[in-house]
Amino acid sequence: MTGSRGSAGRRLRDGGMIQRDRPVAFSFNGKRYRGFVGDTLASALLANGVDLIGRSFKYHRPRGIMGAGCEEPNAVVQVGMGGETTPNLRATEIDLYEGLSAVSVNCWPSVSFDVGAINGVFSRFLPAGFYYKTFMWPSWHAFEWAIRRAAGLGEAPKQADPDRYETRYDHCDVLVVGAGPAGLAAARAAAATGSRVLLVEQDSHVGGRLLWDPAVIDGTEASAWIADCRRFIEAQPEARILTRTTAVGYFDHNALVLVENPAGSLGRAGPGAPRQRLWSVRASNVVLATGAAERPLVFPGNDRPGVMLASAVRHYVERYAVRPGEHAVIFTNNDDAYATASAIVRASGAVSAIVDTRAEPPRQLVETARASGIRVLAGSAVVGTKGARRLRSVRVREADGRSRDIPCDLLAVSGGYNPTVHLFCQSGGKLVYDADQALFKPSGSSRSVRSVGAAAGTMGLGASLLEAHEAGRGAAETGNPGNDAPRPSPPQASGEPPTIEACWRVDDGRGKAFVDFQNDVTADDIALAARENFRSVEHLKRYTTLGMGTDQGKTSNVNGLAIMAALTGREVPEVGTTRYRFPFTPVSFGALAGSTRGELFRPMRRTALHDWNVTAGAMMEDYGGWQRPACYPRPGESLEAAVQREALAVRNGVGVFDASPLGKIEVKGPDAATFLDRIYANTISTLRLGSIRYGLMLNEAAAIIDDGVATRIADDHFLVGTTSGGADRIAAWLEEWLQCEWPELDVLVAPVTTAWAVLSLTGPASRAVLGEVGTDIGLAPQDFPHMSFRAGTVGGIPARVSRVSYTGELTYELNVPWSLAPDLLERLIDAGRSHDILPIGVESCLLLRLEKGYLHVGTDTDGTTTSLDVGWGHVLKRTSDFVGRRSLLLPHNQRTDRLQLVGLESVDGRPLPLGAQLSLKGSGPRDADGFVSSSGYSPALRRGVALGMVRGGREKTGEGVIAVTSRGRFQARIAPLAAYDPQGERING
């Protein structure tokens, strides 16, 4: 071995699961490298001798790869360019692909020369909470932007994501999370019963730890056993395996959320394939075989590039055929890391020493190590590291108290294992502390959630396989008799669980001992938190940011809370863990959004006249989820001018308005009249056949929730009209009262909004136009007066016609079957040509109603406005009950100084600013006596018109009010609601 740092030196000549016949070119920080299919970005970088991957979050210290999986805290990179760029991915999870381009995050101007590293020099001035304590004058927010810039991770993409994301729903009898030895055994046992089984694995391969930890199962090599399991499971018709799929969330009633990367973490998906797929799975039973993650030891200088988790070193050697260093030292408090020494030796690397914190490590391990020429330093600890951008040596304090330096370029550390209990805790499960194994594990399994293997704290392979097999079969047979197929026997393997003596912190030595590598939280920061009394684990987390990085503290949480326990004289379980939350690993916004983006984010509804409106040049806008014409501007015409022109056309001739979204609800049955009397604030049962009445609906607190007209079609049959925005809400409101409060009423409610298109023909010439189109309905005023209803035909089309008006002009509301509306509109336009008919939009319609002072619910009213506030005192004369009636009598609703709806007349004719605060004459200009709720310029009156809510306003007609705004001071008078045609004569035509 040459000891060179080149790729030839780091990549082993044979072995591993990489495909050596399929080389791949990629780039990192602008430099080009080569790896193989089967590599991760991390293994390829290690093979190329790239030690420095990024800079730490706070002190900008150089950092290298520490782990080999999703727990990796350091090797966080940004991948891809433009709209496809993805920040904050772990290099250990990115499958290498041709053309991959990645850069470090959090370093400027470059990873090897980083300006922010000056923070490291001054680091003794930067303890936990430093920023919050120091940057307090004049305000934290004055400094926040600069501090956030210095301490960022990757950059969010600035362009839209061009990729497609997909959402799928599924269900199964047994969901097995994790396809390591335990997961495979559980899934095989469950699948054998014929149950619907889903096995998910976040890696590209099933096998878990067996992919890098040699073992013998059922007398064969682990790889053969894995292949057998896989074949068996896939052969069952109801069982499936999803790889590259991470279970990120466990929600109520066994609803799990999975994220699948069909083409590898970021490789190009096939044409039409989604980049990611979000699965929402409902499982009758869940088996959690999520394994365990190794935790580092906490000692000074433990973050230097070249310090890696012992299991990760084994992972790189065995699976990727990469030797992460030439001269290794092992630092451990348990048996498991001895296997790493063996793996390095097998890979022709040198192991200078195994530093074991235990005074008496198991004799057999010591002897085996010595037989390979490795010194075992018992009762010793690493107390410091040296090296600028790469480890050069470690300082070891031996049992006799003497210290010495041992040269090495790789330090493999093991502080024991943490069962991956995230999903278990999300399911509501509680943890117990196992002092013998120094780990938190699930307190048990429930009927529908079973933890198995290392995830359950069962660390020996043989016991783990047996436990998983039983759990898989048990889960499948819960409430499911299964088939008669022969059941496989439990897999057999040997292997004792490793022994461990907890070591949470190496106390001596100088320099920073990191606990949370991603957020730069040191053991001293935890001590500071303890001194300042942030002793609860949740306080510790928030004060120091321990475990709050994108890795969610997978390597740091347990070390951190154990150090806190020691500092405060408590036992580890007394301190407890922080809450484990969704998601287990970061999820992209694309995956969460799925296809609900762009036009599909909130699908827009269109009326039957949509194409006609667009052809006519309408300016279409979103009104309560409907695409509607705001106005029909002519070429070169401003929107304001178009609205004025359309409004004048209605006053002087005739306009036609697409009112199709108006809510229409049929209410039918022997008790229909009784029901509507209780729903409306005013009486409906006295309505004569063919007549129409305007009504207000209140909620039980007496606030106005909708208004509209009720029409009596037959004795037992009404048509309830609602606002366009209220159509769905009011239909649901009626159902709730009928089903929950008055089930004894014999009434049916049927929403028919989209069955009937509505063309509102309005203006003094509307009668003439309707006559020319032809109808079998008598149009003479005495035959068809205002507020009445007739059914018949218009231009040969079956129609329901109402004489109601929102413009104050003679109006016919023509309700026709949805599909026939364009035909009718053409005929109306043809017939109206001699009267200069115009299509009018929503804006001119609202301006016309404002001139008339008609209420617009939700514009002039809010959630506190009652029927009394808009001048409907008469409803209290009713002797029968209705929704909201009792609340009208509550003292606060009876006050005379409530905000009341009034008309407003500006003194100089300028329109009042919408929303402006109003002060009554006599009170100061800062006193809030009301506000302008609707305002516009009336083309008919040639002055501003407005409505407002004013304290006690209805008794103050003629009094002055002042609006002071940034646009100046406005003088106005309180006026009657209707500015135009106050006598209401034009409505009769």
Place this chain on the structure above:
Amino acid sequence: MLLITCPWCGPRDEIEFRWGGESHIRRPTLQSSPQDEEWADYLFYRKNPKGLHRERWVHEAGCGQWFNIARDTVSHEIVEVYRMGEAHGQAERGKRP
């Protein structure tokens, strides 16, 4: 995401339903001339138990029917589902099942 068994349609995901708050609340009648306090109690005061809670839901994206459930607010276990007007079982209010 709860799995709710609609008494008309069977088990469905929570997204198909809308929550309607505590059930079995008696609406004071006009004839009983409720005092302000009684009316305010009806309008605004709701139980917030740690344990069993009877509440009404509507299968809005399904059959449109309202019904009652008894749900444990800690474990989210649904111990009872019954139609509007049906008598409920013995599970006690506010107690853990």
